[in-house]
Amino acid sequence: MHKIKIAGSDDEFICMPDDTILRAALRAGHAMPYSCNVGSCGNCRFELAEGTVHHAREDSPAWGERDLKRNRWLGCQARPETDCVIKFRSDAKYQPPFVPSRQSAKLVSKQSITHDIAEFTFTLAAPAGFRPGQYALVEIDGIDGGRAYSMSNLGGTDQWQFQIKKVPGGAVTSHLFDAIEIGDTITIDGPYGSAYLQENSPRNLLLIAGGSGLSPMVSIIRGAAAAGLLDGRQVNFFYGGRNQDDIPASALIDEITGLGTNVDVQIVLSEDASGTYQGGFVHDVAWAKIGDSISDYDLYFAGPAVMAAAIQKRAYETELAQDQMFFDEFY
Ligand SMILES: Cc1cc2nc3c(=O)[nH]c(=O)nc-3n(C[C@H](O)[C@H](O)[C@H](O)COP(=O)(O)OP(=O)(O)OC[C@H]3O[C@@H](n4cnc5c(N)ncnc54)[C@H](O)[C@@H]3O)c2cc1C
Ligand code: FES
Structure with missing residues (x-):
């Protein structure tokens, strides 16, 4: 260490030998900036003033020659080789609302939600808290690097x-869908992420999820209901998929819709021509409905990078204040 x-x-x-500088900093309660935790966004970049480090993920997409020349490293991937001084x-x-920790976790159920999304339930070695919208790193023996899941x-x-x-062909998701069995154990490290429900905000909620972004939005609306935030405030939940195979199980949609009288759920399908569902891109449909009153909302979103970029562009064009927008970068 x-x-x-x-x-x-x-x-x-x-910083312990199997940890990274970012995660050790957060475990110690330091407010070090970051987002993805997997070497892809670059938000955790720091300057190494003294000492030596190496990256756990050698081909980190967010790091290159210019960083090396300036002795800048990614906190989420940097492992110290000596004592260090960092800037x-x-x-x-x-600032972490809960101290992240690594725990063994046993798979207790796996339930299908769409043709390619399933809900995995793990029992941790000990109860642990997180804010709705946060994520954890799932580590599987024999696969390099943890993957982030909300x-x-x-x-x-x-x-x-x-x-x-x-x-398709993904190392961790193939393992989770095709290899792991009920009762098997993996490691979960968390919670991480700063795009969590702001319980003290008085504003309406606009939640936009595309594909893999469903999970944190479901947690946020469940958290808002549990905190009694749904009375007297509008919640608009938009879920975007390609076709009818992507529509979440009706039990989940019914649960979300039933959380409050002001909860409106819209499924938007980009490639479905049946006319039964709203067609187009989820961000276009969301802005067509909410755009004029966007300043009354807190915006939370998660999903593919292209959707996230389109939403940020819309938010910028409609002058949504930065402090009304919450997301972690998905890769
Ligand atoms: C903050 C965040 C939250 C997310 N939440 C969800 C969610 O709730 N649901 C969901 O389905 N997906 C989520 N994702 C996406 C998810 O983490 C994976 O990218 C996806 O499941 C693919 O993993 P894979 O191993 O199957 O695919 P692979 O193709 O094997 O891996 C793809 C991704 O894994 C990462 N990776 C690859 N090698 C390494 C390495 N050595 N070290 C570290 N990382 C590496 C990279 O980000 C890469 O894009 C989230 C991503 C982020 C960043
Ligand atoms: S690159 Fe480290 S948090 Fe994204």
């Missing part, structure tokens, strides 16, 4: 649920 000192302060923390600008937004239920119990989309 190595000691990591934060330059310009008296703060220091310990980063801390931001209260990233919880779909509410924290504070020993059961964490994840709605996971199968990726």
